[in-house]
Amino acid sequence: MTDHQPDGSTGDPDEPPDAPHAAELVFDCESPGRARLLARSVGQEVDEIGGDRTRATVGARGRSLVVDVAAEDLVALRAGINTWSTLVEVAERAAAVGDRSRDPA
Numbered sequence: 001m002t003d004h005q006p007d008g009s010t011g012d013p014d015e016p017p018d019a020p021h022a023a024e025l026v027f028d029c030e031s032p033g034r035a036r037l038l039a040r041s042v043g044q045e046v047d048e049i050g051g052d053r054t055r056a057t058v059g060a061r062g063r064s065l066v067v068d069v070a071a072e073d074l075v076a077l078r079a080g081i082n083t084w085s086t087l088v089e090v091a092e093r094a095a096a097v098g099d100r101s102r103d104p105a
Contacts, residue, residue, distance in 0.1 A: 021070065023068075023080075024068050025067040025084060026061075038065045041094070042065075042091050053072045053073065054069060054077070056080065
């Protein structure tokens, strides 16, 4: 079970998971608050994604959402990168819809 931080992030974005292959995905956000919101949103998925060949941590670093993906092999790393990139994209779109629903036109 992953320890969730008070901001909803998982792990320390400055200390990526240990594995032979790793990638750091950094997504620029409009504000530190948006980065924390997205970290809480996608961080919920850390323990839910099946498979034992990849691990990930999710966190906010200033205005950036940081997802560190570590894998036992390159195929698993590619799959992990695709999965986490898609999760972040969906979270960004959902947050944008929420923004529009609160902002009367």
